[in-house]
Amino acid sequence: MKIIKANVLGYCMGVRRAVDKALAAAKNPLGKKVFTAGPLIHNPRVVECLQKQGIDILDDENIPETLEGSAVIIRAHGISPQLEASLKQKQADIIDATCPKVKANQLKARQFSEKGYAVFLAGEKHHGEIVGLMGYCPGCIVAENADEATRLAEALYQKKPESACVLIGQTTVSKEEYDAVGREIQSFFPHLIIVDAICNATTERQEALRRLCREADAVLIAGSKGSANTKRLLRIAQDMGNPAWLVEGKDDVPVEIRKYETVGISAGASTPEEVIEEIEEALGQ
Numbered sequence: 001m002k003i004i005k006a007n008v009l010g011y012c013m014g015v016r017r018a019v020d021k022a023l024a025a026a027k028n029p030l031g032k033k034v035f036t037a038g039p040l041i042h043n044p045r046v047v048e049c050l051q052k053q054g055i056d057i058l059d060d061e062n063i064p065e066t067l068e069g070s071a072v073i074i075r076a077h078g079i080s081p082q083l084e085a086s087l088k089q090k091q092a093d094i095i096d097a098t099c100p101k102v103k104a105n106q107l108k109a110r111q112f113s114e115k116g117y118a119v120f121l122a123g124e125k126h127h128g129e130i131v132g133l134m135g136y137c138p139g140c141i142v143a144e145n146a147d148e149a150t151r152l153a154e155a156l157y158q159k160k161p162e163s164a165c166v167l168i169g170q171t172t173v174s175k176e177e178y179d180a181v182g183r184e185i186q187s188f189f190p191h192l193i194i195v196d197a198i199c200n201a202t203t204e205r206q207e208a209l210r211r212l213c214r215e216a217d218a219v220l221i222a223g224s225k226g227s228a229n230t231k232r233l234l235r236i237a238q239d240m241g242n243p244a245w246l247v248e249g250k251d252d253v254p255v256e257i258r259k260y261e262t263v264g265i266s267a268g269a270s271t272p273e274e275v276i277e278e279i280e281e282a283l284g285q
Contacts, residue, residue, distance in 0.1 A: 156188070
């Protein structure tokens with residue numbers, strides 16, 4: 001079996017930055033209790049590793065009355081400004097590990113919202129990044145796909161046909177998805193402003209995967225089943241016509257992969273190098 005890897009895969013800059021900040025916080029000399037506001041990234045192995053180093057996860061169900069003497073790391077996907085304000089009010093020491101691209105989108109969403117624009121968000125309603133982004137533009141409209149964008153844009157047009165509109169996306173949506181959502185909204189609001197919201201790392205990994213699919217007979221996508229960008233990579237490989245599987249580690253490698261002569265490996269932006277290496281090793285055994 002020949003094994004080839006995508007020339008761009010694994011940790012992106014934003015994820016690596018967040019993990020590095022968390023690891024540095026775990027080694028703090030003052031003995032502070034360290035939390036992350038939700039899972040730092042969408043990879044259970046990384047989250048488990050951080051927990052072993054004493055970093056626990058805060059969610060809506062377990063936020064203490066006070067966080068005095070504790071550090072809270074804002075996850076790579078970001079959080080709402082309302083939640084951040086609440087954590088500060090509880091006297092937490094905030095460590096902001098929000099991906100810089102996500103942070104830029106948050107600030108743009110706030111700016112356009114304050115100017116009176118109708119803000120459309122392209123992405124998954126319940127994804128942490130979109131949930132956080134919604135806090136920056138109250139009353140925004142979330143479209144998960146082009147069909148939903150059509151319905152929502154038409155509804156807004158019926159109520160406020162003169163609306164000034166802007167589109168901002170989840171950083172991990174594919175360009176094709178984002179463009180399709182934009183076209184549907186533009187059919188009702190031709191002057192729609194489309195923010196350059198997609199992370200370059202997302203586009204680079206998707207394009208690298210497409211090149212890989214042209215060379216490989218089958219493809220393994222390494223990463224978490226809870227990761228949006230990893231699941232999109234799987235869909236891209238499948239759309240390219242390749243047999244493809246999403247694997248979280250070596251134990252998930254399917255037996256049937258061994259019947260293919262050339263196997264490609266790609267990985268989501270939250271997949272650590274050691275996971276990619278162990279999957280490659282498992283294929284070689």
